Amino acid sequence: MSEAKVQKEAAEEFGSYEVKFEGLEDGYRVTVRGDKEKVKSQRRVGASFINFLRQVEKAGWPIPFPFRLLLKFWGNYNTKGVKGA
Known part of the structure; x- marks a missing residue:
């Protein structure tokens, strides 16, 4: 799987969760991390x-x-x- 090129990125913490939003060349990726x-x-x-x-x-x-x-x-x-x- 080829690595997508990230153009913009934002990360924010909400309590015990971390949300990362990435703008890629051909779409978006949302990552949520927590316990x-x-x-x-x-x-x-x-x-x-x-x-x-x-x-x-x-x-x-x-x-x-x-x-x-x-x-x-x-x-x-x-x-x-x-x-x-």
């Missing part, structure tokens, strides 16, 4: 919510717009996989 155990816990909660939304969709219940968008994004994110792995 590893807390991030794992939040990922589990997020994954549980996504699974709940999938079950609601299968049941045929209406899902509000922002959650439909989240479900679509998550589906695309999971199907594309990791490049170079």
Whole structure:
């Protein structure tokens, strides 16, 4: 994987998290760093919510717009996989 050329960069700390925003030649990259155990816990909660939304969709219940968008994004994110792995 080739290293992208960073044109602009900004970093900010929010409590125990560090957020880094980079402007690349062909797009943007956002990096969030924080306490590893807390991030794992939040990922589990997020994954549980996504699974709940999938079950609601299968049941045929209406899902509000922002959650439909989240479900679509998550589906695309999971199907594309990791490049170079």
